[in-house]
Amino acid sequence: MKKILLLGIGNVLYADEGIGVHFVNYIKDKYQFSHQTDQVDIVDGGTLAQGLIPMISQYDYLIVVDTVNSIDAEPGEVYFFDFDDAPAEIDWQGSAHEVEMLQTLNMMDIVGDRPQTFVLGVTPTVIEPMILGLTPNLHAAIPVMEHTLLSHLTDLGFSQQIMNNITIDQVIPDAYKRGCYVDA
Template sequence: MVLGIGNILLGDEGVGVHLCNQLQHNYTFSGQDLDFMDGGTMAQALIPWIVEYDQILLLDCVSVAGAGVGEVFCFDFENIPSNITWAGSAHEVEMLQTLKLTALMGDLPPTTIIGLIPKIVPDNTTFNLSPAMLEGAQTAKAKALEILQAWGVTATPKPAPLDLQGIANNSYRIAL
């Protein structure tokens, strides 16, 4: 990972990680340095990495009252809409706290968040993404590519792309 310059696409919490992995696997990026990171459940442990970047694009799950599974919300961290609660899990609250703490220290680079509304899975955990989530992820991917283009990053599709469900099925096994 190159630190100190460029941009980072940070995947966090479930589908955000899968989407980050899909972009990394399916595209070649040029024009600006771009790193990918699975933020997983690292929370405050991410701060040393976060502060080294010029810009951050965070793919995450968010909670919004009245929103449906797969809906996509895009916003800058400095202007989090009041209806975004990030309250779906303890981890999501930790990510919000991590960003707030980094901002409080004056070290948070401009951060754009693409948030998807997840499907809350009951007792039977599965790697299968719902049709609504797959559709929302397509919208989120298009938005991520649009933001990266605005940052001066060119995305060129690679041959033999993997779909998001294929990434989800295998991302826990191997580094893509």
């Protein structure tokens, strides 16, 4: 059995910075996934980064959802790539949690604990404190991100069923009440 982790990273209090968290909560609330042998777990990792290592290391496969910066990219552009083969234009220096997540994955790689990792990223428009929600550019990227993720999971043999016909706007107001808590 392969254990897959869909991990949303971000700070929901900084507008577009919270896309990873909002997106995985949306997917978790909207879909139920099934597979003959494998399992997918969906986790809001917030900004814990290194605190997530004990949890991440228990998985065989990781999909990180987060903001990414890219040279000459327009806000709302979606990227999906293998962490081991990141496009040259991807810049991880956008925010403190991105750098910390990159360092976390690199540390796990050094000790051989990092699972096969893919990144579903989107370039942010606004990263400002105390704004709960997404800008129009990132809001418009949600269908592309959703299609990309569902296609990838289908390629891995998962089927999905819509359990709740919701929008991401219905998930965002409660984002600060959710989150990952890792026992140390």
